[in-house]
Amino acid sequence: MKAVVVVGAQWGDEGKGKVVDYMAASFDYIARCQGGHNAGHTVIWNGKRFILQLVPSGILRPGKIAIIGPGVVFDPHAFLAEIDALAKAEIDVKGRLFVSNRAHLIFPYHRQLDQASEANRAGGKIGTTSRGIGPSYEDKMGRRGLRVADLLDTETFRAKLEALIREKSAVSEAAYGQPIDATGLVDSYLAMADRIRGFVADTAAMLWRAADEGRSLLFEGAQGTMLDIDHGTYPYVTSSSATAGGASTGLGFPPTGISDVIGVTKAYCTRVGEGPFPSEIHGEQGEAIRQKGAEFGAVTGRARRCGWLDLPLLRYSNMINGTAWLVVTKLDVLDELAEIPVCVGYKSNRKRTADMPAQASGYDKIECVYEKLPGWRKSTLGNDTLEKLPAKARAYLEFVEKQSGARIGMISTGPERDATIVPPGTRLAALLS
Ligand code: IMP
Numbered sequence: 001m002k003a004v005v006v007v008g009a010q011w012g013d014e015g016k017g018k019v020v021d022y023m024a025a026s027f028d029y030i031a032r033c034q035g036g037h038n039a040g041h042t043v044i045w046n047g048k049r050f051i052l053q054l055v056p057s058g059i060l061r062p063g064k065i066a067i068i069g070p071g072v073v074f075d076p077h078a079f080l081a082e083i084d085a086l087a088k089a090e091i092d093v094k095g096r097l098f099v100s101n102r103a104h105l106i107f108p109y110h111r112q113l114d115q116a117s118e119a120n121r122a123g124g125k126i127g128t129t130s131r132g133i134g135p136s137y138e139d140k141m142g143r144r145g146l147r148v149a150d151l152l153d154t155e156t157f158r159a160k161l162e163a164l165i166r167e168k169s170a171v172s173e174a175a176y177g178q179p180i181d182a183t184g185l186v187d188s189y190l191a192m193a194d195r196i197r198g199f200v201a202d203t204a205a206m207l208w209r210a211a212d213e214g215r216s217l218l219f220e221g222a223q224g225t226m227l228d229i230d231h232g233t234y235p236y237v238t239s240s241s242a243t244a245g246g247a248s249t250g251l252g253f254p255p256t257g258i259s260d261v262i263g264v265t266k267a268y269c270t271r272v273g274e275g276p277f278p279s280e281i282h283g284e285q286g287e288a289i290r291q292k293g294a295e296f297g298a299v300t301g302r303a304r305r306c307g308w309l310d311l312p313l314l315r316y317s318n319m320i321n322g323t324a325w326l327v328v329t330k331l332d333v334l335d336e337l338a339e340i341p342v343c344v345g346y347k348s349n350r351k352r353t354a355d356m357p358a359q360a361s362g363y364d365k366i367e368c369v370y371e372k373l374p375g376w377r378k379s380t381l382g383n384d385t386l387e388k389l390p391a392k393a394r395a396y397l398e399f400v401e402k403q404s405g406a407r408i409g410m411i412s413t414g415p416e417r418d419a420t421i422v423p424p425g426t427r428l429a430a431l432l433s
Contacts, residue, residue: 001211001257002027002216002217002259003216003217003219003253003257003258003260004023004027004218004258004260005219005221005244005247005258005261006019006020006023006219006220006262006264006327007221007224007242007243007261007263007264007321008221008222008223008225008264009225009313009317010266010270010271010313011226011270011271012039012222012223012238012271013040013266013270013295013297013298014264014266015264015266016057016220016221016264017043017052017057018042018043018057018329018415019262019264019410019412020058021043021057021060022410022417022420023432024057024060024218025061025432026216026432026433027058027064027216027217028065028210028217029066029067029218030056030057030059030064030066030217030219030220031056031067031068031069031207031217031219031220032054032055032056032067033069033220033222033247033249033251034071034222034223034241034246034247034250035073035133035222035240036053036054036072036078036106036132036136037075037078037106037131038129038131039223039299040053040297041222043060044415045417050089051299053078053082053299054068054074054075054079054082055097057220058218059086059091059093062092063096064096065098065210066093067099067100067203068097068098068103068203069250069251070100070101070102070103070203070204070250070252071103071241071246071249071250071251072103072250073104073105073132073133073136073240074099074103074104074105074148075106076151076189076192076196077192078106079196080195098199098200098201098203099148099196099199099201099203100200100202100203100204101148101200101202102204103147103148104137104139104140104147105136105145105146105148105151106133107136107161107185107189108182108185109132109135109169109180109181109182109185110136111130111132111135112132112172112178113132113168113172113176114128114130114133116175116178117176119176120175124274126237126273127236127272130300131299133238134239137239137240139164144167148196148200149200151189151192152196152200154190157186157189161186165180165185168180169182203251203252204252207252207253219247219251219253219258221242221244222240222242223238224242225242225316225317225321226271226317227242228241228246228320231243233275233363234360235360236273236360237275243320243321244258244261244322244323260324260325260427260431261322261323261324261325262323262325262326262327262409262428263318263321264326264327265309265329266293266333267309267328267330267331267334267396268306268307268308268309268330268333268334269306269307269309271304271305271307272304275360276360276363276366277305277363278313278346279307279308279309281306281307281308286307289333290303292336293306293330308342308343308368308370309342311342311343311344311345311400311403311404312344312345312354313343314400314406315354315404316356318406323406324407324427325406325428326400326404326407326409327410327411328411329411329412331380331412332380332382332413334375334396335376335378336375337375337377338374338375339372339373339374341371342370342372342373342399342400342403343368343370344369344370344403345369346366346368346369347366348366353366373392373395373399376393378390380393381414382416382419383419384418384419384420384421385421386423389421397411407426407427409423409428409429410428
């Protein structure tokens, strides 16, 4: 069985879009398991830049089958806009893009509630993407959400949504003093039902059937381990399971069927939104990395916070996900530095600790212990073999391997597909052959 999960090892934006697009050449099915159009997977291909938010980035490979699984929260407006954009770029999705009938719907009032909740949050803002992701997952877990299958059942959809709007409006009025404006909402969703119908399937059954027939499956995680609802820097997290286990629950694919978990990490660290970030770099050096790495959100355009590679965090991520193989991205962003600090451990109350704090406030007491590695001061942009990398860049990667406990099976040295190194003889190379 070849069923591989690709998961973000940090706070999202690790470059999973490019990695999945690259790997997709060697797989038959590519499936998204969780999150929604808060994700921004950027792929550069033939000089064209694609930002995919809902559709798995494997769609850019002709003939591949792309799946949006039941664990995803689905905004039909965003979906239709994305397939229109793909059609404009002459990418044919017909017969190879499927949406789970069990995926929960996002409605405009989820966005309204996302913003109202952020503006009124007792503990301060989370810095969400304002896409209604959290409120839609709240309704799912509150067992009042509506799913894609409900939208297609056009005879009962109106009554179900109108009842829900009444309930949500009462809650919103009581909590935030603003009722929900649902003018035209039911009709606008019903109008989309027919366009969406042709894409809808029981995707769990599809995936299992495909696996049974010996097809290969690639599961594309969104966000990253430290944004996971259970294992991340709660409450500064997203509302879904962004760790490897989320691929199983989010797709209805048995954990025993997963053959490999691949973690994607930048050669440094970034995060968007609020919340703990032990190795954050403030001031000029952070700004220099932000500019060189074009660290601005693919979905919201927000400037990403930048920091040094955090190895305790990577070890934690490898533990939670069971990652044996890593992909290191954006190595070229560090090309000009004379020396590169790497966080090798945490100190709390002057004592070394291996624990990740359970409370966000626990990170206030955490101090990073840094080791400075020599920079290579040579361009690695576009390098496609290990031999082309400067010796000091290779030493940096070897240090990461040794310290994180996972092997590096792929290195990205630029946004283009061919700016990728896959050292031969590794498990990753075998998966791609
Ligand atoms: P939400 O997912 O919109 O509720 O946002 C919750 C947190 O997750 C915020 O800090 C967002 O910036 C972050 N977030 C959500 N999606 C992504 C992503 O795709 N990349 C990076 N951060 C994300």
